[in-house]
Amino acid sequence: xxxxxxxxxxxxxxxxxxxxxxxxxxxxxxxxxxxxxxxxxxxxxxxxxxxxxxxxxxxxxxxxxxxxxxxxxxxxxxxxxxxxxxxxxxxxxxxxxxxxxxxxxxxxxxxxxxxxxxxxxxxxxxxxxxxxxxxxxxxxxxxxxxxxxxxxxxxxxxxxxxxxxxxxxxxxxxxxxxxx
Amino acid sequence: xxxxxxxxxxxxxxxxxxxxxxxxxxxxxxxxxxxxxxxxxxxxxxxxxxxxxxxxxxxxxxxxxxxxxxxxxxxxxxxxxxxxxxxxxxxxxxxxxxxxxxxxxxxxxxxxxxxxxxxxxxxxxxxxxxxxxxxxxxxxxxxxxxxxxxxxxxxxxxxxxxxxxxxxxxxxxxxxxxxxxxxxxxxxxxxxxxxxxxxxxxxxxxxxxxxxxxxxxxxxxxxxxxxxxxxxxxxxxxxxxxxxxxxxxxxxxxx
Numbered sequence: 001x002x003x004x005x006x007x008x009x010x011x012x013x014x015x016x017x018x019x020x021x022x023x024x025x026x027x028x029x030x031x032x033x034x035x036x037x038x039x040x041x042x043x044x045x046x047x048x049x050x051x052x053x054x055x056x057x058x059x060x061x062x063x064x065x066x067x068x069x070x071x072x073x074x075x076x077x078x079x080x081x082x083x084x085x086x087x088x089x090x091x092x093x094x095x096x097x098x099x100x101x102x103x104x105x106x107x108x109x110x111x112x113x114x115x116x117x118x119x120x121x122x123x124x125x126x127x128x129x130x131x132x133x134x135x136x137x138x139x140x141x142x143x144x145x146x147x148x149x150x151x152x153x154x155x156x157x158x159x160x161x162x163x164x165x166x167x168x169x170x171x172x173x174x175x176x177x178x179x180x
Numbered sequence: 181x182x183x184x185x186x187x188x189x190x191x192x193x194x195x196x197x198x199x200x201x202x203x204x205x206x207x208x209x210x211x212x213x214x215x216x217x218x219x220x221x222x223x224x225x226x227x228x229x230x231x232x233x234x235x236x237x238x239x240x241x242x243x244x245x246x247x248x249x250x251x252x253x254x255x256x257x258x259x260x261x262x263x264x265x266x267x268x269x270x271x272x273x274x275x276x277x278x279x280x281x282x283x284x285x286x287x288x289x290x291x292x293x294x295x296x297x298x299x300x301x302x303x304x305x306x307x308x309x310x311x312x313x314x315x316x317x318x319x320x321x322x323x324x325x326x327x328x329x330x331x332x333x334x335x336x337x338x339x340x341x342x343x344x345x346x347x348x349x350x351x352x353x354x355x356x357x358x359x360x361x362x363x364x365x366x367x368x369x370x371x372x373x374x375x376x377x378x379x380x381x382x383x384x385x386x387x388x389x390x391x392x393x394x395x396x397x398x399x400x401x402x403x404x405x406x407x408x409x410x411x412x413x414x415x416x417x418x419x420x421x422x423x424x425x426x427x428x429x430x431x432x433x434x435x
Contacts, residue, residue, distance in 0.1 A: 041424070041428045044432045083429075089425060093421050100411075102275055102337065103404070104409055104410075104411035106411045106412070111411070111412075115418055122426045122429070125426060142433050145433040145434060146434055
């Protein structure tokens with residue numbers, strides 16, 4: 001109980017601070033241009049170039065470990081920047097939604113919760129990628145993401161085949177039952 | 181400590197009188213009736229305590245009266261939360277609906293937790309001690325305030341000067357009260373001398389915030405009705421945008 005009490009106190013203090021900070025940079029009269037703009041996705045090609053293996057191979061051929069290290073460090077920095085850009089875009093989308101939703105008389109709590117879930121899911125994926133890039137660098141992260149997708153593909157195929165086999169087996173059993 | 185405590189006591193009484201005087205003078209009592217009922221109940225409880233201490237009643241009776249008064253003011257304190265809820269969320273019908281859903285689920289969670297905790301206990305063990313009861317009441321108030329504050333922060337609702345003072349002062353008071361009640365209920369004998377003065381300081385700080393914030397009437401900013409929108413459309417659009425963003429985030433790393 002003590003832990004809970006202290007936690008509540010801390011949360012209240014934090015929210016008060018957060019709210020006070022929000023008051024200062026109040027977005028109540030924020031510019032409409034930002035509100036009505038569509039999703040601004042950071043270019044895929046930029047990340048593709050950042051993760052280009054040819055550059056690493058070229059740097060490795062030079063035989064200078066310092067240059068290779070510098071290249072890898074820079075690529076990590078660029079990948080993190082790209083990720084942060086997507087995070088900023090998510091923040092903008094959420095702010096845009098909140099700005100519109102607070103005036104809506106027909107706001108539906110269930111829809112709001114679903115949106116928070118979407119935002120939470122995005123944040124989770126973002127944090128996983130950020131941590132992976134920070135710890136292992138962008139190249140290994142890409143390999144990790146590829147292997148996750150490959151594994152997901154294998155599992156999906158397997159699931160499909162199992163479902164197909166069950167359906168076929170059931171059909172066979174029905175036919176047999178009808179035959180007898 | 182005695183002199184300091186006495187000074188705080190007098191300062192607290194002076195400040196509460198000032199809050200009530202300004203409430204009447206600036207015609208705030210009619211606008212914030214639940215808040216001023218709470219202030220009046222606190223002032224009344226102070227007067228009863230003075231009467232009891234002067235009237236040579238025995239210690240046990242005084243202690244009992246003190247706990248009853250504390251309990252009553254804690255219950256009346258829910259009015260302050262209601263006042264905040266009423267004024268801040270009234271112009272925003274949609275957010276009010278959201279608040280109702282959040283508060284209902286909070287109440288449900290609290291009732292459910294209590295029911296699970298009390299299940300299988302003997303009836304005589306069900307009733308908590310007065311300090312635990314007050315602590316729990318304050319914790320529920322804190323939960324409600326956290327929920328309302330969370331919604332205000334999340335939706336960036338505009339708040340007038342009066343409500344800002346009301347919210348800041350009361351949140352501080354409830355938060356500090358929970359911490360000091362928890363500390364005194366845990367180590368009440370050894371630590372009491374140090375912690376006895378702390379509630380008085382909390383009380384004075386809260387009253388200063390209220391004095392400053394409730395000096396005159398500042399109406400709450402009203403939302404612009406022209407900004408009302410079709411929620412279904414906005415919500416669907418944001419959900420789609422988030423889906424696209426997530427797909428973009430993961431698929432960009434596959435290339």
